[in-house]
Amino acid sequence: MSTAPAPAGDLTARARIIASALDRFAVHGYDAATMRDIAAHAGVSTALVTHHFGTKQALREECDARVVRFIAEKQDASTSPAEVLNQVLGVFGPYLARMLGAGGGSGGEASAVLFDRLLAVARAMIADGAASGWLRPSLDPEAQAAALVLVSVAPFLMLDRLTAWAGGDAEEALRRISVPLAELYTHGLTTDDRLLAAAGLTAEVSR
Structure with missing residues (x-):
């Protein structure tokens, strides 16, 4: 690339x-x-x-x-x-x-x-x-x-590994990985506060 x-x-x-x-x-x-x-x-x-x-x-x-x-x-x-x-x-x-x-x-x-x-x-x-x-x-x-x-x-x-995962196409690898990253940024990952609790925080404190 x-x-x-x-x-x-x-x-x-x-x-x-x-x-x-x-x-x-x-x-x-x-x-x-x-x-x-x-x-x-x-x-x-x-x-x-x-x-x-x-x-x-x-x-x-x-x-x-x-x-x-x-x-x-x-x-x-x-x-x-x-x-x-x-x-x-x-x-x-x-x-x-x-x-x-x-x-x-x-x-x-x-x-x-x-x-x-x-x-x-x-x-x-x-x-x-x-x-x-x-x-x-x-x-x-x-x-x-x-x-x-x-x-x-x-x-x-990690582009080499992602490129192999995407069948050898680096551009396609970056395009595909950008979708879940955008979803993660926009909607978050979990539906409850278990990860915050594991970090010693609460949903209320983090807002």
């Missing part, structure tokens, strides 16, 4: 390298991806990748910066927080899953920045939803934001 191809009109060698790195890091993880593979996928020489970025870590930092800029641009365009999250995951979902998960490699600080940006979007979405009445606030909104990021990224983290 290809990740974040270079936008139309942005087909310079540098843009192709970044698009290739986003894809290769998403597919193989940071440590397993190689500069040679990134170069081949971009249709350029390894020397040109080194010329533009120097090291694999610097290239990864540029990929992270592109994700952060994408989020900032969407927020500056007054896009709703929910739509920002959907668009970020739609474009960078596989990359984020790898970089935030075990495949993120040695770039722990960069992963923390990405997570913090997604967490900020989730916080804004929760605040916006609670203020307008379409989202139920939690007793712990900060943990609610973290849980939202976790659930949003998880399908991409």
